[in-house]
Amino acid sequence: QALTCTPADKIRVQACANSDCTELFDEGVSVELLPENRWSNNPVNFVGEVSELTLRSSQTEDPVQLGILAASEIPTGAPQWRCYADGSSTQSNCQIQFSESGFSVSVDDHISGEEVIATIIAVKEGENDPNQCVPAFTGEKDVEVSTIYQNPGPGTASGDHLIRRLDSGDELDGSSQSLDFDSTGTATFPIRYEDVGSVVLDARYEGSGDDAGLVVIGQDDFVARPHRFEVIIDGNPEGQDFSDGSYFKVAGDPFELEVRSLNTLGELTPNFGRENNPENVELNVVEAPSAPLPNLPPLQGTLGSFGASCENPEGGKACGTFSWPEVGAFAIEPTLSDPPYLTSEPVASDPLEYVGRFVPSEFKVTVADKGGLQASCGNVQFVGQPMGWSLANLPTLSIIALNREGPASEAYGRITKNYTANDDLMKLKPSDIEVDFPTSQTITVEGEAITLDVRHDSEFGNLVATSTPGEMNYEFSTNDRIWYRKNKSARIDSFPPELSFAIPAFSDSDNVFSGELPDPFQSGLEDAFEIYYGRLNMENVYGPQNVKKLLMPVHVEVWNGSSWDIIDVGSCMPNDLTVIKTSDETTQEYHDLDDSGFDESSGASNYYMVLKPKTDSCSEDEDCTDTLEWPLASGADLEAGELPEEYDWLMDFWRRDPTPDDLQS
Numbered sequence: 271q272a273l274t275c276t277p278a279d280k281i282r283v284q285a286c287a288n289s290d291c292t293e294l295f296d297e298g299v300s301v302e303l304l305p306e307n308r309w310s311n312n313p314v315n316f317v318g319e320v321s322e323l324t325l326r327s328s329q330t331e332d333p334v335q336l337g338i339l340a341a342s343e344i345p346t347g348a349p350q351w352r353c354y355a356d357g358s359s360t361q362s363n364c365q366i367q368f369s370e371s372g373f374s375v376s377v378d379d380h381i382s383g384e385e386v387i388a389t390i391i392a393v394k395e396g397e398n399d400p401n402q403c404v405p406a407f408t409g410e411k412d413v414e415v416s417t418i419y420q421n422p423g424p425g426t427a428s429g430d431h432l433i434r435r436l437d438s439g440d441e442l443d444g445s446s447q448s449l450d451f452d453s454t455g456t457a458t459f460p461i462r463y464e465d466v467g468s469v470v471l472d473a474r475y476e477g478s479g480d481d482a483g484l485v486v487i488g489q490d491d492f493v494a495r496p497h498r499f500e501v502i503i504d505g506n507p508e509g510q511d512f513s514d515g516s517y518f519k520v521a522g523d524p525f526e527l528e529v530r531s532l533n534t535l536g537e538l539t540p541n542f543g544r545e546n547n548p549e550n551v552e553l554n555v556v557e558a559p560s561a562p563l564p565n566l567p568p569l570q571g572t573l574g575s576f577g578a579s580c581e582n583p584e585g586g587k588a589c590g591t592f593s594w595p596e597v598g599a600f601a602i603e604p605t606l607s608d609p610p611y612l613t614s615e616p617v618a619s620d621p622l623e624y625v626g627r628f629v630p631s632e633f634k635v636t637v638a639d640k641g642g643l644q645a646s647c648g649n650v651q652f653v654g655q656p657m658g659w660s661l662a663n664l665p666t667l668s669i670i671a672l673n674r675e676g677p678a679s680e681a682y683g684r685i686t687k688n689y690t691a692n693d694d695l696m697k698l699k700p701s702d703i704e705v706d707f708p709t710s711q712t713i714t715v716e717g718e719a720i721t722l723d724v725r726h727d728s729e730f731g732n733l734v735a736t737s738t739p740g741e742m743n744y745e746f747s748t749n750d751r752i753w754y755r756k757n758k759s760a761r762i763d764s765f766p767p768e769l770s771f772a773i774p775a776f777s778d779s780d781n782v783f784s785g786e787l788p789d790p791f792q793s794g795l796e797d798a799f800e801i802y803y804g805r806l807n808m809e810n811v812y813g814p815q816n817v818k819k820l821l822m823p824v825h826v827e828v829w830n831g832s833s834w835d836i837i838d839v840g841s842c843m844p845n846d847l848t849v850i851k852t853s854d855e856t857t858q859e860y861h862d863l864d865d866s867g868f869d870e871s872s873g874a875s876n877y878y879m880v881l882k883p884k885t886d887s888c889s890e891d892e893d894c895t896d897t898l899e900w901p902l903a904s905g906a907d908l909e910a911g912e913l914p915e916e917y918d919w920l921m922d923f924w925r926r927d928p929t930p931d932d933l934q935s
Contacts, residue, residue, distance in 0.1 A: 286347025373488025383533030405455030522674030540585025543576025599626025641665030654756030
């Protein structure tokens with residue numbers, strides 16, 4: 271509807287590119303409009319759409335038909351053109367009914383639930399100038415005012431919200447409203463529309479008395495858009511919680527989500543999602559202010575239709591099942607999928623500021639490096655002597671935090687890259703990981719299986735995040751010590767160490783467990799070496815009573831399966847043999863121990879002790895005998911598995927009685 275005294279405005283023309291005109295023709299066109307005269311612009315040049323066109327007309331008997339007289343290009347859509355008259359958000363039949371008098375109705379687009387002012391101006395053609403509008407009447411008039419649903423159409427809303435006049439409380443359902451028109455023919459009143467969509471406010475006056483026979487009509491459409499979208503996730507904590515075991519979901523597991531379209535009063539807007547081309551909401555993953563993260567992949571899942579997808583369907587609500595493939599937390603920012611809302615404006619919503627915490631589903635564990643045992647004496651290692659890892663070749667486990675296998679992981683991959691982003695998320699600690707060290711090794715000697723007892727003294731290793739997000743390396747401790755317990759069964763020929771290590775199941779403080787574990791692995795050797803059964807031995811030496819000194823050979827010897835061989839142990843030889851004392855401190859000492867040394871002239875690698883008789887310490891009628899004992903043993907309880915120290919590995923089973931099974935110096 272339009273008036274002859276003022277142009278019909280807000281006329282839009284679209285050039286369509288597809289069947290429903292959701293895509294516009296992207297080439298420039300020049301269009302000649304019908305009727306040919308009295309347009310604000312004719313012809314018009316545009317790409318896709320032209321708006322804010324105006325048209326004057328004095329034709330009142332029949333509607334004025336709008337159309338296209340000629341066009342420089344033919345759009346590819348069907349229909350090729352669409353027409354929207356008087357600012358409407360719905361397609362019209364491209365006709366405008368002009369009248370000499372009528373109501374000019376005006377309601378601004380606004381947010382649903384807000385109070386807005388409706389303006390109705392009663393106007394007619396000026397007697398002296400038909401193109402000039404003048405007041406049609408003044409004073410109080412009873413005007414029928416009604417609500418007409420345009421998009422969505424009638425009957426689609428739950429309860430069909432009507433426009434309400436606030437100063438009287440009346441619903442504008444066609445009832446008569448008393449309006450006071452001022453000297454300009456203008457009446458105003460406050461209204462509120464609590465739903466969304468494109469709605470028409472229609473006004474009609476049928477005169478009586480002096481106005482008998484006078485009919486004045488008019489209408490205006492407006493768009494009420496949602497105030498905000500609210501996201502609700504059942505079970506999601508209200509705020510950040512990184513305490514052990516307090517988490518929302520496993521990464522990749524499904525969770526239910528509800529979106530509500532609300533007006534300014536916090537009420538649902540049932541019409542949202544029921545438009546001719548249904549509007550929808552996009553859920554954007556953004557950074558949670560309290561828990562920033564480097565990786566924020568999108569949610570996996572689909573939001574259902576508004577009014578139909580929740581367990582208890584309700585207009586203005588939509589539900590869906592979603593999953594997130596990462597760990598940590600995020601915020602959800604709901605926005606219109608295709609802004610603006612109808613022909614109005616975008617909908618601004620505050621995000622749901624915290625969703626989480628998400629934790630891994632499991633840890634993938636593999637052996638990245640079997641490590642290398644390092645002999646304590648070059649390429650020689652002894653039974654009873656602790657050995658450790660090469661510092662350049664520590665056994666290393668690769669540990670990767672994974673999400674749950676499913677739709678989220680298919681789109682993103684299974685590694686949760688955020689797990690190693692900070693200490694709050696990386697709940698796995700070195701103390702959570704244990705290693706099953708070997709307890710024995712079986713050696714076959716002349717067809718007989720001999721089981722050797724293996725002991726260890728270990729510490730928790732070092733867990734570090736690698737340069738690849740979500741991946742960690744667990745390095746065994748540099749302080750680990752492993753040894754073969756020295757007992758009589760271990761006196762066999764030399765053999766290579768073959769020691770296997772196993773990784774039992776473990777979990778972090780959120781009870782995220784390791785998944786499939788690697789098979790037990792045999793550690794490598796930094797350099798090839800064998801294990802020897804060895805001991806420190808001293809040879810008897812003889813000399814006259816007046817000899818100035820005696821050289822007592824001392825050497826390390828190893829068992830070759832049938833006899834003892836002397837071996838050079840280099841730096842493993844005790845570095846000070848002068849600590850060998852008489853076994854009984856109360857016994858008279860008849861000898862002094864001088865500095866020990868290395869006899870380079872000897873064909874074998876022999877050390878020796880220098881024994882010197884004490885001057886005048888022994889008379890001719892005395893048995894001037896000293897008993898020497900090597901007291902370098904640490905005193906560790908080797909039978910109980912205590913860590914051998916110093917030179918315990920050089921002891922042997924020397925005595926036959928009274929304790930033949932005890933190691934002795």
